[in-house]
Every structure is written in structure tokens, then in C-alpha cells.
Amino acid sequence: MKKPANLLQNLVITVVVAWLVLFVFLPNLMIIITSFLTRDDSELVKLIFTLDNYTRLFDPLYAQVMLHSLNMALIATICCLIPGYLFAFTLVQLPQKIRPLLLFLLIVPFWTNSLIRIYGLKLFLSTRGYLNDFLLWSGLIETPLRIMYTPVAVILGLVYILLPFMILPIYASLEKLDRSYIEAARDLGANKRQTFIRIVVPLTMPGIIAGCLLVLLPAMGMFYVADLMGGAKNLLIGNVIKSQFLNQRDWPFGAATSITLTLLMGVLLWIYYRSAKLLNSGGELG
Secondary structure, eight states: OHHHHHHHHHHHHHHHHHHHIIIIIHHHHHHHHHTTSEEETTTEEESOOOSHHHHGGGSHHHHHHHHHHHHHHHHHHHHHHHHHHHHHHHHHHSOTTTHHHHHHHHHGGGGSOHHHHHHHHHHHHSTTSHHHHHHHHHTSOSSOOOOTTSHHHHHHHHHHHHHHHHHHHHHHHHHTOOHHHHHHHHHTTOOHHHHIIIIIHHHTHHHHHHHHHHHHHHHTTOHHHIIIIIGGGSOOHHHHHHIIIIISOOHHHHHHHHHHHHHHHHHHHHHHHHHHHHHHTTSOOO
């Protein structure tokens, strides 16, 4: 019985490794190589090594786009963190029978393509959308609000798409929280606010950091959200990459921008790893 089991195990491992090599390693290797080549109008790239694609990223125009993209992503992360933490904290306080239903309702939007949901949000926030119709009907405003094609619309779109990614890791941290720490804090005279700030938040910091990374990293590359909600004046890094590949046909620069974004993600993931290790070791890094 061991030989068939071992054969099946080796087959599964081989298929997984082959899949990763073919669809992950090789495409990324091609992008890395392309980022060091030269643009060619007729054949897309020339086999001429250059570092100009990376130095162009320091051009004020592209640097401004990157800083703007990072700023938008940070604002969206903060806007997800506050309601996300409150929702997860409230969810943990509810009876065990209700939690699965609410988690199911939280995950249901993933069943619909995010692009379709952004179109729905666009219709909701437009000048003649349901939001303005309701505000006009209620008498709260006299003229329709112009929300679309502004930075606010982009941030709302990012929060709408990425909020569940903030809630789930925070909920996992809160659910695993040892209640004895909270009881000990109350026995020592701490009120609810002090217990929350000094006990609950520090112990759930790994979930907070994980949720922030899960929101921050994708937010910088969701070009379709910026295209549909923000227009041409509210670009993200993903818009620059898409434009270089599809419109400008400058594959080397687009590849260099993509690699830079990937490296930034790697640095943030490394920061998360070190932070989680610090928190789990009680302040001593191994």
C-alpha cells in the first residue's frame, strides 16, 4: 500500500512544481530579463542591456505617480483598518452560532467579479445614482454631489473591494486571543478602554499588520479601480504598468516598474515577518 501512496505523492509534487515553474518562475524571470533590455518599436525589445528603465523611475513625473499611489493606498488602508477592526471585534463578541453566518455574508461578495462590483458602485455614486437620488429625496442636499472621478471615489472603490481582506486576519487574531489576559487586566483594575488599548490591540497586532499588508499591497496595483472611479488624474502604479505594456508598448519600462512594485511588496512582507517575530518572542529577536 505504501508504493501507490508514495507514487501518488510524488506525482502531485511533480505536477505542483511543474506548474509553479511554468506559470510563476518562468514568467517572472522573463519580466526581470525584459526590465534590463531596450525598447524597440518594431519588435518590442532589443537585446541591449541597460539600466535606463530603472533610472527613469526617479523622473519627477513617475516618482509623483508612485508617491500619489502610495498615499492613496495608505488612506484606503486606514479607512479599512478602523471599521474592519470594529467589525471583527464585534463579531468575536457575538454568540458562536451567529459567527459563521456573518462570516459567510462577508465572503459572499468574493463570488462576484470585483470589476462588476466596481461598475455597480460607480452607478451607485454617480451624479444620477441611487445615493444622490436618496439625498435629494430626503432634502439633505439641493444639488447632486460630484463624487465620481475624484480621489475620494478611488478610495471608496479600494475600500469596497479590500475591506474583507482587513477583517479576516484581524478576526483570526481576536478569536485566538487568550481571554485570561483580559480577565487579569480587569482584576488589576483596568477599565474597558485601558484593556482594549493595552491588552487587546498589542496582542492582535500580527493580525492588524497582516490585514494592512493585504490591503496596502493590492491597492497600489488595482488599475481598473482608478480607471473607472478616478479618471486620468488619479493614477495608481498599476495604471502606469498597464499603460506601458498596452498603450505605450514600452515593455522594458513596464517590466522595471512591475519589478520595483514587487520588490516593495517584498520589503513590506519582510517587515511583517520581523514584526510578527518580535511580537511572538516578547521583544527578543532570534
